[in-house]
Amino acid sequence: MTSDLQRTALTALAPSVWGTTYVVTTELLPAGHPLFAGLLRALPAGLIALAITRTLPRGAWWGKAAALGVLNIGLFLPLLFVAAERLPGGVAATLAAAQPLVVAVLAVTVLRERLSGWRLLWGVAGVVGVGLVVIGPNASLDTVGIAAGLAGAATMGLGVTLTKRWGRPAGVGPMAFAGWQLAAGGLFLVPVTLLAEGPPPAVDAPAALGYLWLGLVGGLITYTLWFRGVTALPVTSVAVLGLLSPLVAALLGAALLGETLGLVQLAGFGLSLAAIVAGQLPAPTRARLATVRRGRAEHPPGRPVTASRRPTDRRPSCRRHAAEPTAPPPDASPSPARAGADGRRQT
Numbered sequence: 001m002t003s004d005l006q007r008t009a010l011t012a013l014a015p016s017v018w019g020t021t022y023v024v025t026t027e028l029l030p031a032g033h034p035l036f037a038g039l040l041r042a043l044p045a046g047l048i049a050l051a052i053t054r055t056l057p058r059g060a061w062w063g064k065a066a067a068l069g070v071l072n073i074g075l076f077l078p079l080l081f082v083a084a085e086r087l088p089g090g091v092a093a094t095l096a097a098a099q100p101l102v103v104a105v106l107a108v109t110v111l112r113e114r115l116s117g118w119r120l121l122w123g124v125a126g127v128v129g130v131g132l133v134v135i136g137p138n139a140s141l142d143t144v145g146i147a148a149g150l151a152g153a154a155t156m157g158l159g160v161t162l163t164k165r166w167g168r169p170a171g172v173g174p175m176a177f178a179g180w181q182l183a184a185g186g187l188f189l190v191p192v193t194l195l196a197e198g199p200p201p202a203v204d205a206p207a208a209l210g211y212l213w214l215g216l217v218g219g220l221i222t223y224t225l226w227f228r229g230v231t232a233l234p235v236t237s238v239a240v241l242g243l244l245s246p247l248v249a250a251l252l253g254a255a256l257l258g259e260t261l262g263l264v265q266l267a268g269f270g271l272s273l274a275a276i277v278a279g280q281l282p283a284p285t286r287a288r289l290a291t292v293r294r295g296r297a298e299h300p301p302g303r304p305v306t307a308s309r310r311p312t313d314r315r316p317s318c319r320r321h322a323a324e325p326t327a328p329p330p331d332a333s334p335s336p337a338r339a340g341a342d343g344r345r346q347t
Helices: 002-018 021-027 034-053 061-074 076-086 089-096 099-109 117-134 143-166 174-197 205-232 235-256 263-279 284-298 311-323 336-346
Strands: none
Touching (some): 002 205, 034 076, 034 205, 061 076, 061 143, 076 089, 076 143, 099 117, 099 143, 099 235, 235 263
């Protein structure tokens, strides 16, 4: 239990750090180049991980690592940025928060797990909570932006589910595994970024600091922790941790950018945190079944124990009375039939 709690806490650091991306992008990075930011977040971190671990995929894992890198990073980041450009930030974050619902459904079809109403219920509660925190009253909707946001949630949801199904190859550490995917996703983003944004922008000192944060901390370290958690913990429990990202972004907006949080936002925070905690707990039905099984093991069928029956008190008293002779009362006289019988035995 302690090891699972530690893994969960370390895995939760990843979406918490990703929640700083909005503040770093708006305050430090040059405007109009979100794909370039995604490229520098993925490719350098992947190359550094490969240089440190000196481990490359083998056999079928070349194709698997490429597929996971494109799903988790290469496709997810452009779709996320398109949604962020065409929708208010709160709407885009709410659509991204639908990832736990996608994972809960894919776990049935891909991992052959039973559909959990508990996971679906709290997944919906988490989306509602994030929506209350980040969606303003005048939020406008865009069809392309909504499609991109939902596609991004579905893309990363599928990537996380396949990561859980394929696992991590024997002898390959979490950093090498993350490096494969970061490098594959970064290579995929190179032509996409050049076609969509053209040449890279000029980088000053604040931008260099921002790219360094996104690449080393938001890329190399967090994805190592994230994929380590995905392969070691239940996939639906890991997916719901992604709700921490918009919550941290909202907190930083209030603390650093002067944004306000009212009663509705605070209620959304509470609901989202409840969904995150509930997502780490086993479903109640399993707990009830375990309790019933323990009760049956302690009290097998056919031996009911009631409050009025106390076998441990009666058995010793029965043996005690059986060993002691029974004498008639002092004032009792034997019956005639008994006396005759005694007389015959004496003769």
